[in-house]
Every structure is written in C-alpha cells, then in structure tokens.
Amino acid sequence: MRLWPAAAVAAIAPASAFAVDYLSAEQAARLMFPDADTFAPRELALDADQLRALEAQGVRGRSARWTVRVAQHAGATLGFVVVDEVIGKFELITYAVGIGLDGAVRQVEILSYRESHGHEIRLPGWRRQFVGKTAQSPLRIGDDIANISGATLSCTHVTEGIRRIVAVVALTRRNGALA
C-alpha cells in the first residue's frame, strides 16, 4: 500500500516551524508574501447587490465589511491577505488566506486553534489542498477538499470561510473596489 511509506516519512519529518498556535497576522502575511515591503489595509464595504451576487454564487456573505491587506513591493501589488475567524465546534478559529493576483489561493495559515480536537487542520497537508483554488473552484468538504475525521465542523467552517474570502476578493477586484 502506497500510503505506508508516506506515513513513515511524515512521522519522522521535523515539525514545521510555523505550524503552531498563535501565529500572528503579520507573520502569516510575511510568510505568504515574503517579497512584500508593505501590507496596506483596505476597508471594503459590500453593498446589498454585491452581497446578493455572492449569495448567487452559493457564498453566504456573512459580513458587508472586510479588511484586506494588500501586499505590495515598491508600490506594485503582489496579492492580498485576509485574516478571518470562524467557529470550529465551540471555539473561534483564526486563520489567514493569501490570494495571488491570479485570484488563486496562495497559502492558508491557521493563526490559532482552541478546540480540544481537530488540531490537524493546522497540518500543512490539509492546508495545501486550498492552494490554487479560485472563486470558480467548488471549495467544499467532500468535493475538492478532504475532511479530517473527528474535526468535521472545523474543516467545514474554515473551508466555508475560505470560499467566502476568495469570492469577496474576486468580486471587489472585478468592481474595482480592490485594485
């Protein structure tokens, strides 16, 4: 079975330096865009039409107000970072999503996880599933994103959150609110 060698390698691999609780938003942003010299905050306010457009894509807008950090190098935009929080099962999960200029997810980082179970959503293997996903991707558990047994709610809610962020960034870039 091919999985066993992979399991053995994973078991002896050193722990990632960043896959810990309480990675700060700044650390996450720098991790995602190491070349950026500025992370300029942009306050976005979605209007009713935009929220309806999100709903039409199957994305619950949740909030009309979003803060997006625009990663820039010498004034040129490299991409976008959004820090958000969702409820896992009982507690808040703080996570960050980095999105490139092509609209695709570049990186996902879990900044803090407080549940008693399901810490595995911090594993690079699970987060890597999101890399390259765009607003056109399903971004759903049991579709293009695999679940973690025992952490279904955490996986589902973080995946929903990332789908929402990808859609919000795509929408606001289309309408020029996020240049």
Added chain:
Amino acid sequence: MRRRHPLPALRATAAAAALLAANAFAQTPTEAELARKLDALAAELANVKAQLQQLQQQKAAAGAPASPAAPAAPATSAAPVAAAPVAAPPAEPATVFSGYGELNYNRPKASENTQADVRRFVLGLQHRFDAKTKMVGEIEVEHAVSSADDPGEVEIEQAYVEHQLNPTWAVRGGLFLVPMGLLNENHEPTAYYGVERNFVETAIIPSTWREGGVQLAGSFDNGLALQAGISTGFDLTKWDATSTEGLESPLGAIHQELSLAKARDLSVFGALNWRGIPGLQLGGGLFAGGATHGQSAARGRVTLWDLHARWTPGRWDLAALYSRGSISNTAALNATLIGNPTLIPKSFDGAYLQAAYKLWTHEDYALSPFVRLERFNTAKSYADLGTGLTPSPAATERVLTVGANFQLTPGVVVKADVQRFRENKDNNRLDLGLGWSF
C-alpha cells in the same frame, strides 16, 4: 490574540504618507512617475481617512450600550474591521452552550416491540477561564424521563478541565471520554451513519464511555495525535450473573461512569492517531487495568484495544474497525457464579466495515446512503471451568445495515435504515431517527 490600539498604525501611515509626499517633491520625476506617486498618496490618504473614521466609530461604540439586536454567536458577528496591522477578533464569549439529541423509532420484526424514544438529550457547557484553560461539561438525559419508576437516566457525560501546556501538549483532568475507536469521542448523531450507533462500538467498546483521571493529549505537526493517561476503570464486582446485560455488552455492564466509582485499581490508556494525509485517519487505542478493587478473592484485569481506519476521498466515507477485549482470571472470578445464566467471558471482539457516499447535495441538503457490515461476539470464549460447567461461547452475530443519512443543515440529520441480523433474526428491524448537534 492581542488587541492593539490602532493609533500607532495611524501615525506610521501618516508619517509614511508625509515621507512619500516629501520624496515626490525632492526629485524631478517624470509625469507618469508623479501620477503614480500621487495615486499612491491618494490611496494612503483614503486609508488614513478610513482609519480615522473607524476610530471615531469605535469611540462612539464604546460609549454606547450594546445593541440588543447584536448577534450573540461570533459565527454571525461582523468580520474583523479594526485597523491594521492586527484585525481585532469578534468578542469571544467565555461560556458556550452546546447540545445534541436524538429521537429514534425502532420497528423490529416482532412488531409488538416497536418503540419510539427520546434516546438522549444532551446539554453541553464549555467555559474558558483564560486563553489556556477551559472546562468542558455535558449533562445527558436518556429516555426522556428519569424517576424511580422510569428507565431513564440522568448522567454527567463529561466534566473536565483542560489546560494547554504549549502548542503541542494539553493536559486534561476530570471525567473525560476514553479515546478508543472512531465513535466514542465523536458520538453526536450528526457524526455517524445509521439511526443507532454501530454494535461494535456499543457492545464491545461501551460508548459513550468515560472515565475519571488525568490525560495528556499531544498533537504533532507530522499528523500524529497521542493521548495517554491514568484513570478509573471497570468494576467486576458488580457483574450480575443473573441478568443478560453482561451478554449484551460485557464492559457496558461493569463500567462505573465515575459515579462513586471504585478506584483502588486504576487503569492506564493510550491512543495514537495519524491524520497526516487529508481525509485519512489511521489509529488505535489501548485501555488496561485492574477491576476487582481488592473486593474479590480473585483479581481480575480488563484489557480492551482497537485498531481503526477512516478514509474520506471525495464523496466517499469509508471506515473499518476491529476491537477486542479480555478479562483475566475469569475461571476464579466465575467460581462463585456457576449455575447462573451469564458468566464473565474471557474474551469478546467485533469488527465492522462501512461505506457511505454523498449521493446528492443541494445547498445544505445532503443525502448519504451507507452500508455497514458488522460482526461481533460479546462472549467469544470462556475460561475452562470443567466439563459441563464451562459455558459455550456465544454465536458470533452478523448485522447488515443499509440506510441513509439526510442532512437538513449541517447540524440536523434525519436517518433511516434497515438492519438484518444473521443469528437472531427476530432483531431484524426498521429504524428512523432525528438528530441534531450544535
């Protein structure tokens, strides 16, 4: 996460804007460069304005009473809107209520035994004392009514304090679920297929199984999760040889649930799970300890272990589990029970294979048919008591369950299945269920 006051950021941005402006005039830029810098300056100015406006709003909000219409649950509260560099998180409540419940209808082949039941109604409470310390509690009522004349039970299912020692390790103390199998720690009706919990994880692993003790839980960056600890265990001295309860679930008949639990003999336990590949879980658990507490002439020890795997590629949800239990010294323990219908078995085991497929989804609706094959034996062997006295091992029961879970919304499930028993065909039944979890 620390909440930072946005003023320094505001000052820094203003300073940067001023520098940029000074820089723009210090050189002799081309018109295009100048236009770009002006654009950048305008953007910075817009940011400063936004931050200023936000500060004013925050000041106003701090002075105003909380709106009664404000959503209570953080999941629905506004996204972080505080100024950079750190977005302030929505206020996190220190105390969170949760709950789950299930109402079941079972219609066996002998239809006169058809029953409808509030199988369980559970209220959970979690309180966070600080960023590292929390209490988790659950109170459960089984079968709707508990009184001297009713079969219901009121139970404390969990009551523990968890303290995070570092990002890898946490310590739990109190009454907690034993990490064994796939279901015991994830036993909400929305988390498993079928109206009733599977037989292996009720008859062999006595779910919902909890003990009182101390547990270390570590989760490593390579996907391994390790749990190990010391706890109370079973009580063989309460084995009722006149009842068939021990044949239905040997460990279910002698678990103590931390209710004035005999605790002279403690048990040790450990569980290792690996989830290094998304969608895959491989693991096992072991629990072992004395169970006679110095109250019996013969000493008996209970050991239970399991191996399990779950794989959820795409729409599939595949699971397999094997569990085996044994009780030591049962020849001596049974010596005084000879002649009764239910003696203490030496070993018991069970296994199942399960496959579910998410066949149809529409918005939050999801229909997942499943099939489960189980075999289990609650009295696989007995210690030799001599010819004519040693009970025959029980027949291994095989159960085929076919049904579907219909998810109404992620926290609510409607279930239906049929179960076919190989040995005791009178148990063949139709099950309907409604469950929720939040």
